[in-house]
Amino acid sequence: MSAGLNLAQLEAVNYVQGPCLVLAGAGSGKTRVITHKIGRLIDVGLEPKRIAAITFTNKAAAEMRERAKDLIGKAAKDVTVCTFHALGVRIMREDGHVLGLKPQFSIMDADDVTSILKDCGGTTDAATARQWQWTISLWKNMGLNAEQAAAQAPDDNARVIARIMGLYEERLSAYQSVDFDDLIGMPLKLLADYPEVRERWQAKMGHVLVDEYQDTNATQYEVLKHLVGERGRFTAVGDDDQSIYGWRGATLDNLKRLPQDFPNLKVIKLEQNYRSTSAILRAANNVIQPNPKLFPKTLFSELGEGEPVRVVDAVNEEHEADRAIARIQSIRGGQVNPSKHREFKDFAILYRANHMARPFEQALRRANIPYKVSGGQSFFDKTEIKDLCAWFRLWINNDDDPAFLRAITSPKRGIGHQTLGQLGTFATQYKLSLFEALFAGSLPSAVNTRAVDGLHEFGRYINDLEHRARHTLGKEAALAFLLEWLKEIGYEQHLYDGEDNEKVASARWTNVLEFCDWMAGRCGGEIEDATGTDASESKSLLEVAQTISLISTLSEREKDQNVVTLSTLHASKGLEWPHVVLVGVNEGLLPFKLGDDDEHSGRSDGPMSEGILQRLQEERRLMYVGITRAQRSLAVSWTKRRKKGRDMVAALPSRFIAEMKLDENTIKEDPREKLRALRAEFAKRAADSAAEAKP
DNA sequence: CGCCGTGTCCTTTTT
DNA sequence: GGACACGGCG
Numbered sequence: 001m002s003a004g005l006n007l008a009q010l011e012a013v014n015y016v017q018g019p020c021l022v023l024a025g026a027g028s029g030k031t032r033v034i035t036h037k038i039g040r041l042i043d044v045g046l047e048p049k050r051i052a053a054i055t056f057t058n059k060a061a062a063e064m065r066e067r068a069k070d071l072i073g074k075a076a077k078d079v080t081v082c083t084f085h086a087l088g089v090r091i092m093r094e095d096g097h098v099l100g101l102k103p104q105f106s107i108m109d110a111d112d113v114t115s116i117l118k119d120c121g122g123t124t125d126a127a128t129a130r131q132w133q134w135t136i137s138l139w140k141n142m143g144l145n146a147e148q149a150a151a152q153a154p155d156d157n158a159r160v161i162a163r164i165m166g167l168y169e170e171r172l173s174a175y176q177s178v179d180f181d182d183l184i185g186m187p188l189k190l191l192a193d194y195p196e197v198r199e200r201w202q203a204k205m206g207h208v209l210v211d212e213y214q215d216t217n218a219t220q221y222e223v224l225k226h227l228v229g230e231r232g233r234f235t236a237v238g239d240d241d242q243s244i245y246g247w248r249g250a251t252l253d254n255l256k257r258l259p260q261d262f263p264n265l266k267v268i269k270l271e272q273n274y275r276s277t278s279a280i281l282r283a284a285n286n287v288i289q290p291n292p293k294l295f296p297k298t299l300f301s302e303l304g305e306g307e308p309v310r311v312v313d314a315v316n317e318e319h320e321a322d323r324a325i326a327r328i329q330s331i332r333g334g335q336v337n338p339s340k341h342r343e344f345k346d347f348a349i350l351y352r353a354n355h356m357a358r359p360f361e362q363a364l365r366r367a368n369i370p371y372k373v374s375g376g377q378s379f380f381d382k383t384e385i386k387d388l389c390a391w392f393r394l395w396i397n398n399d400d401d402p403a404f405l406r407a408i409t410s411p412k413r414g415i416g417h418q419t420l421g422q423l424g425t426f427a428t429q430y431k432l433s434l435f436e437a438l439f440a441g442s443l444p445s446a447v448n449t450r451a452v453d454g455l456h457e458f459g460r461y462i463n464d465l466e467h468r469a470r471h472t473l474g475k476e477a478a479l480a481f482l483l484e485w486l487k488e489i490g491y492e493q494h495l496y497d498g499e500d501n502e503k504v505a506s507a508r509w510t511n512v513l514e515f516c517d518w519m520a521g522r523c524g525g526e527i528e529d530a531t532g533t534d535a536s537e538s539k540s541l542l543e544v545a546q547t548i549s550l551i552s553t554l555s556e557r558e559k560d561q562n563v564v565t566l567s568t569l570h571a572s573k574g575l576e577w578p579h580v581v582l583v584g585v586n587e588g589l590l591p592f593k594l595g596d597d598d599e600h601s602g603r604s605d606g607p608m609s610e611g612i613l614q615r616l617q618e619e620r621r622l623m624y625v626g627i628t629r630a631q632r633s634l635a636v637s638w639t640k641r642r643k644k645g646r647d648m649v650a651a652l653p654s655r656f657i658a659e660m661k662l663d664e665n666t667i668k669e670d671p672r673e674k675l676r677a678l679r680a681e682f683a684k685r686a687a688d689s690a691a692e693a694k695p
Numbered sequence: 696c697g698c699c700g701t702g703t704c705c706t707t708t709t710t
Numbered sequence: 711g712g713a714c715a716c717g718g719c720g
Contacts, residue, residue, distance in 0.1 A: 056710075085710050110709085124715070127705075180710050247708065353707050358711080416697040448696080498699095550710070570708045592707060622708080 005029075005036065012235070012268045013037045016044055016207070019232030019262040021255075023239060025299040026284065026628035027275025027576065030237045034209050035067045037235060038079055041207050048078035050206030052227075055083055056215055058551060060574055064211070084220055086550050088183035095190050095197050106177040106393045106400040107549035111386075113168075113179050115402065120167040136165045140181035141217045141249030143188070145169070174433070176399040184219045191226035202229045212574070213238030217249035225261070232262045240294040242625050244570060246618045255294060273299045273628075275576055277306025280634050283660040284627040290659065291617050309662055312637035316648065317356075317584075320639050321363035324349055324581045327635055328369070328564065331579055344370055348565040348577040350626050352590045356583070357566045370563040374571055378552035384495065384508045385515055391485075392545035395466040399433040408458055411494030415458070419451040435459065469541040475524030478541045482516040518554045519544055569626045580630035582623075585638045587652040590626075591619035623656045636660070 005013060009029055012022045013036045024030035034053060041051055053068075055061045061081050068076040080087070093103050108116070110133070117129040117136075135158070139149045146169055150162035172178060178186060191198045205227050210216065213236035216224070228234040236258065243252055259265050273281055281301045312327070314320035332342045349360050357373050364371045379385060390406035397403070408415055420434075426446035427437035437443060438459035444452050465485060472481045486492065491512065496505045522544045565577065569590075584590065592615075627634060638653040 058710085083710065126714075183710075244708075248710085355706050355711090412698075414697070418696055450696080552710085568708065589707090 005032070006270075006272060008268055008270050008272075009033050009036075012270070013040050015266050015268070016041055018264050018266060019228075019258075020235045020266045020268065021213075021258055022235065022237040022268050022270060023295050023297060024237050024270040025239055025273060025297055026242060026625070027273040028270035028299070029274055030211070030239075030270065031064065031067060031574075033270070034064065034211060034235070034237060035071050037209060038068055038076070039072045042072065042075055046206045048075045049080070050204060051209070052080040052082075052087070052205055052207075053209040053211065054087060054224075055081070055211045057571075057574075058083060058086075058553070060211060061086075063574075083550070084216075084223070085180060085183040088187045088223075089550065091187040091190060091201065092178070092183070095194070096186065098190060098194055098197065099186060100173070101178070101186070102176050102397065104176070104397045104546065106175065106397045106403060107183070108172070108175075108177050108179045108402065109380075109386075109549070110180075112402045116171055117164065117168055120171060121164045132161050132164055135161050136168065137179075137181050138249055139165065140179075140185055141219055143185070143219050143222070174399070174431075175401050176397050177402075181219075184217075184223060188219050188223050188226070191223060198226055201227055206233060208234040210234065210236045210238075212242075214240050214243040214252065214255055215245045215248075215250045216254050217245075218251060218254070219249075221254040221257070232264070241288050241291070241621055242573060242628075244573065244618060244622050244625060246614070252294060267295070269295070269297050271297050271299055273301045274303075275631050276301055276628060277303050277632060279306045279308055280627060280630050280632075283309045283634070283662060284624055286661040287620060287627060287656055287659050288624045291620055307633045309660065310633075310635040311653075311657055311662065312635055313653070314637060314639045316639050316641050317359040317643060318363070320583055320637050321359040324360065324583060324635075324637060325363045325367050325369065327581060328579070329367070331633065343562050344564045345562045346578040347581070348567060348572065348575075348579070348629065349581045349583055350567055350569050350572050350629065351582075351584045352569060352592060352622075353584075354568055356589075360566055360583070364564060364566075370561075371566055372561065372563050373566045379511070379515075379554055380548070380552055382508070382511060384512050387491075388512065388515060389548065391465070392548070394435070394462055395469055396542060396546055398435040398462070398466075401427075401434045404434045407462075411490055411497075413454060413458065415451055415454050419447055419455070422447040422451075423455065435462070466542070469545070472541040473523065474538040475520045478523035478544070479516060479520035481541060482519065486512065486516070514554065519548075522547075569622050572629050573625050576629050576631055578631045579633045580626070580635075582626045582634065582636045584642075585623075585636050585654045585657055586642060587654050589642075590623060590654050590656065591616055620656065620659075623654075627660075 006029075009032065012020065012033050016037075022030065022033060024033065038051055038053060042048055053061075053064055055064055061083055065076070065081045068079060068081065072079075082090075089107075092101065092105070096103065096105065113133055114126060114129045117132050118124060118126070121129065121132060123129060136149075139162075144152070146162055146166035149165055150159055153159040153162050172182070191201060208224065208228050210224060215238070224234065238255065240252055240255055243250060259267070276284070278301050281299055285299060310327075312320075312323050314323050328347050331347075332344075351357065351360075361371065361373065380389065387406060387410040390403040390410070393400045393403035394407050405420065408420070423434055423437055423443075423446070426432075426440070426443065427434050430437070430440065430442075432440060438455050443455070447455065468481060468485075472478050492509050495508045495512075496502070498505075519541070523539050523541055565575075567575075627636075636657060638657065639651055641648045642651040
């Protein structure tokens with residue numbers, strides 16, 4: 001069982017008697033440690049169902065589940081392997097009633113939240129609403145409610161947001177809904193304030209393993225502490241150098257506090273990297289070097305020096321894409337690695353922001369290279385899928401007003417803004433959900449007479465569907481029901497009506513069918529649900545529909561596809577590829593624009609505010625994560641000019657390229673020299689255009 | 696009153 | 711290229 005583990009890994013696996021922190025450098029085999037430790041815990045007599053492994057993404061959970069199954073076999077099925085949020089859902093479905101929440105509560109996605117906030121704050125401006133959303137989310141992740149937020153608000157603006165937060169929370173509870181942050185915050189409330197709930201969950205948790213511990217936020221840490229109790233039956237695995245979710249409330253304090261909160265904490269460092277060549281690892285170590293060290297560690301590799309890291313400069317995004325693809329083709333042609341690791345799936349193109357994928361997608365399509373975009377728009381963000389999900393949400397939870405509004409207008413059924421506005425006013429007045437309002441006796445006096453019949457019909461139809469869905473069991477029946485329903489509402493026609501491009505419409509319809517097939521498969525117990533619990537029995541469609549809110553892709557096992565991966569740096573964490581191209585490594589992108597007072601970004605000598613410094617450090621960790629995804633070859637590319645809104649502007653290479661401290665002979669020109677030259681050029685251009693603008 | 700076409704804005708990272 | 715507000719048409 002423990003074959004092939006090094007000493008440090010073995011120590012981490014075998015230490016089961018108390019709290020344990022494993023500081024796992026990039027590529028040091030942390031997933032291996034977690035899966036082996038699950039096996040070890042079972043060996044020493046812990047029941048599999050009392051073991052929980054918590055990850056941050058569904059993808060990581062799926063991977064972990066698979067690796068555990070390979071290693072341990074059938075017993076792995078009973079181990080809970082899920083995300084923090086999925087565990088939260090489980091706790092809330094069981095115990096949320098204590099807080100006045102129906103077990104059929106809905107989960108609002110980010111877009112729902114934006115529109116609710118627009119409504120609460122009386123604005124139509126999405127940017128403002130998203131600003132509020134961001135702030136409120138951060139507060140919730142710090143464990144603050146609306147009153148506490150108001151009390152600590154530093155200025156008027158913050159006080160306004162706190163007030164909107166209060167309205168927003170009221171609205172959510174009226175909808176019997178929660179947002180993503182509640183999936184952590186409410187379980188915390190349950191565990192902290194209700195001893196009997198806490199004791200029950202503590203009894204269920206014999207040992208908790210937390211992956212990517214450095215990405216936990218304050219509330220998640222509190223949840224963890226309550227789950228594991230004073231004895232601290234947990235293993236936290238993480239790497240302070242890979243903490244890249246500070247913007248989501250993650251805090252390295254959780255790492256700092258661990259030894260204080262658990263004095264008998266065993267700390268183990270994994271420092272041997274099994275992933276990358278020395279050339280790549282050296283660049284990574286150099287980049288991260290300026291950051292302060294929480295737990296100093298020195299990563300080393302025994303895989304040999306390998307290919308030098310390349311720096312590629314391109315004139316613009318299109319050129320950058322062409323050069324990246326040329327590189328892929330040349331490596332596939334065998335010029336760099338003559339033996340293996342030359343299939344499409346061995347390549348990844350990584351970038352800072354989702355929208356940067358586009359030129360690369362176009363270039364790959366032109367070159368006839370198959371690819372997938374991960375971490376971009378998820379399957380469940382597609383309009384057609386959101387439409388279907390809105391109907392499901394409404395069957396499950398009639399109080400879900402956002403779902404109601406979406407379902408009643410997709411497809412269009414002659415009920416528009418005006419009528420819905422009247423219905424909304426009426427519902428608010430009598431404190432009813434929109435759905436309840438449909439059946440109120442006084443409805444006809446509140447809305448236009450023409451609309452009343454349509455509204456009633458819709459209400460009856462939803463009731464009917466809810467009833468049918470509840471009694472639809474198993475795969476065949478579920479699929480038949482879904483197709484019948486889509487026919488009834490004329491959804492396929494709706495897609496073709498709403499789209500002048502027939503190809504797009506048919507692609508959308510294909511998505512719909514794929515989705516139905518997938519749902520039906522779950523009813524047949526083919527696929528495990530997001531909470532990682534046993535799913536081998538037939539389920540009703542209603543039950544299945546309840547589990548989809550947390551899932552972002554249909555197939556979580558897509559890694560066998562032989563295609564090039566395009567991914568954001570954030571979504572790439574935990575993954576690896578033989579050949580990686582890191583693109584858009586420009587100042588203002590990576591590091592991302594740090595703030596107005598740091599516009600031209602090179603002023604490392606001037607005073608830097610604490611906030612900006614911290615952001616820079618997180619950006620540096622992001623670069624570090626990107627570099628350490630590469631096993632055998634790494635290229636880093638930047639462009640001299642980039643699109644900014646409508647026009648092209650001059651751009652600078654990232655300071656991180658200089659910080660990699662690549663050998664002089666690796667690249668033709670010293671990036672520091674180049675940086676200086678470009679900065680001069682940039683300043684001159686700025687002066688020129690200023691002069692142009694004047695006369 | 697509902698629907699659809701046009702013009703305008705923006706685009707960090709995710710459960 | 712995409713989301714969204716606005717104005718004209720059926």
